[in-house]
Amino acid sequence: MSTLAGCRPEVVVIGSGAAGAAAAYHLARLGHEVLVLERATFPRTKPCGGGMAASVQRWFPFDLRPAVDTVIERVRFTWALEDPVLAELPGEAPFWIVRRSRLDAFLIEQARCVGARLACGMVVEGLEPSATGWLLAVREPGGVEVSLETRGVVLADGSGSSLAAPLGLGPRQPRFAATVSVELEGPVQDPAAARFDFGLVRHGFCWAFPRKGGYSIGLGSFVGREGLVDDDAVLAQLLPTLGFAPEAGVRTRGRLRLWDGHHPLHGPGLLVAGDAASLCDPFLAEGLRPALLSGCEAAAALDRWLAGDPEALAAYSTRMRQVWGDSMAWGRRIAQVFYRLPRVGYQLGIKRPTAPRRIAQILSGEMGYGDIAQRVIKRLLLQRS
Numbered sequence: 489m490s491t492l493a494g495c496r497p498e499v500v501v502i503g504s505g506a507a508g509a510a511a512a513y514h515l516a517r518l519g520h521e522v523l524v525l526e527r528a529t530f531p532r533t534k535p536c537g538g539g540m541a542a543s544v545q546r547w548f549p550f551d552l553r554p555a556v557d558t559v560i561e562r563v564r565f566t567w568a569l570e571d572p573v574l575a576e577l578p579g580e581a582p583f584w585i586v587r588r589s590r591l592d593a594f595l596i597e598q599a600r601c602v603g604a605r606l607a608c609g610m611v612v613e614g615l616e617p618s619a620t621g622w623l624l625a626v627r628e629p630g631g632v633e634v635s636l637e638t639r640g641v642v643l644a645d646g647s648g649s650s651l652a653a654p655l656g657l658g659p660r661q662p663r664f665a666a667t668v669s670v671e672l673e674g675p676v677q678d679p680a681a682a683r684f685d686f687g688l689v690r691h692g693f694c695w696a697f698p699r700k701g702g703y704s705i706g707l708g709s710f711v712g713r714e715g716l717v718d719d720d721a722v723l724a725q726l727l728p729t730l731g732f733a734p735e736a737g738v739r740t741r742g743r744l745r746l747w748d749g750h751h752p753l754h755g756p757g758l759l760v761a762g763d764a765a766s767l768c769d770p771f772l773a774e775g776l777r778p779a780l781l782s783g784c785e786a787a788a789a790l791d792r793w794l795a796g797d798p799e800a801l802a803a804y805s806t807r808m809r810q811v812w813g814d815s816m817a818w819g820r821r822i823a824q825v826f827y828r829l830p831r832v833g834y835q836l837g838i839k840r841p842t843a844p845r846r847i848a849q850i851l852s853g854e855m856g857y858g859d860i861a862q863r864v865i866k867r868l869l870l871q872r873s
């Protein structure tokens with residue numbers, strides 16, 4: 489027996505992660521009939537450090553703090569676990585750690601409270617244009633295949649999206665960072681300090697974010713094709729410095745789709761948001777803020793389009809370029825130079841007294857990479873010659 493048979497929502501959101509939940513909330517709040525199709529069942533876990541600037545609060549009229557686990561007050565940078573720099577974060581740009589299982593469930597619950605419908609265990613296998621909008625092929629739990637017709641679609645199916653590229657949305661061949669995430673349960677040394685090490689991971693960095701009752705650890709490699717090399721050896725060095733056994737924790741290996749150039753993020757009655765749109769910061773792997781931002785912007789654009797504005801969807805691509813892509817273009821250049829010359833980058837960039845404040849300003853959206861990029865690249869290249 490089909491759950492979705494006969495259902496004809498005005499808008500379908502595919503995926504209920506940060507991007508999909510934000511889009512569903514705002515669309516439903518604006519009075520649209522929204523169905524969210526989610527492959528997983530809730531509550532679901534997701535490999536993610538959960539670091540997020542508190543500035544995202546401005547995109548939501550409800551308080552996000554019930555989803556916040558920890559407030560970060562200081563950062564500790566190291567090079568291969570040595571040469572530490574400890575810096576207090578500026579109070580005006582706070583940084584939160586969230587658990588994704590809690591944040592995503594909280595956001596989708598807010599969307600449901602304003603009228604969105606969530607259907608879990610639904611795999612969208614394809615979509616094609618129809619006379620009135622889009623026809624979706626959905627596999628329901630138990631394997632039942634059903635077709636669903638809708639006017640508008642927000643594609644928010646994450647880094648592994650198989651739907652975006654064939655529809656001409658985002659890069660044709662996405663670029664990925666290689667990642668490992670480890671959740672550790674145990675005592676936390678400094679519950680208000682986030683740690684970043686730039687010397688252990690080739691072409692990337694590793695981080696340790698404190699949360700209640702443990703740490704979220706992550707490794708990411710951002711440039712080059714070889715991915716993560718010897719990640720277990722890196723963890724064996726890092727974990728004892730946090731008071732854990734070298735082999736502790738379950739390791740989840742994955743890929744994170746990175747921003748890689750300006751691309752159309754819209755089609756007729758169709759928008760792509762979050763990781764599926766390749767928005768993740770190619771330097772610092774920040775993906776939650778652009779996922780939430782694009783979800784909110786997609787909802788506003790689709791609302792205008794449904795009200796008869798034919799330019800609204802193209803305006804979404806333009807707007808995402810202005811508020812996110814232009815900064816990421818500089819972030820990608822910085823990543824390409826920094827991760828190829830990381831020791832120099834650490835000495836001349838991260839160790840600068842102004843660096844923690846600049847990073848906090850970038851992660852909060854107060855500043856873009858363009859504001860600092862030219863100075864940083866010139867400093868790195870001058871040092872090399």
Ligand SMILES: Cc1cc2nc3c(=O)[nH]c(=O)nc-3n(C[C@H](O)[C@H](O)[C@H](O)COP(=O)(O)OP(=O)(O)OC[C@H]3O[C@@H](n4cnc5c(N)ncnc54)[C@H](O)[C@@H]3O)c2cc1C
Nearest residue numbers: 503505506507527536537538539612645646762763775776
């Ligand atoms: C190890 C690691 C650590 C990270 N740490 C951070 C961090 O500290 N801070 C930060 O800002 N970013 C971090 N990121 C990035 C961040 O996790 C992502 O950018 C963010 O999850 C993007 O949200 P999203 O909604 O676009 O995608 P997702 O959260 O992945 O949501 C996509 C949803 O779509 C569903 N779905 C997929 N395919 C289908 C389908 N065919 N039909 C129906 N549903 C489907 C999935 O089940 C999922 O629920 C990290 C990423 C990794 C890998």
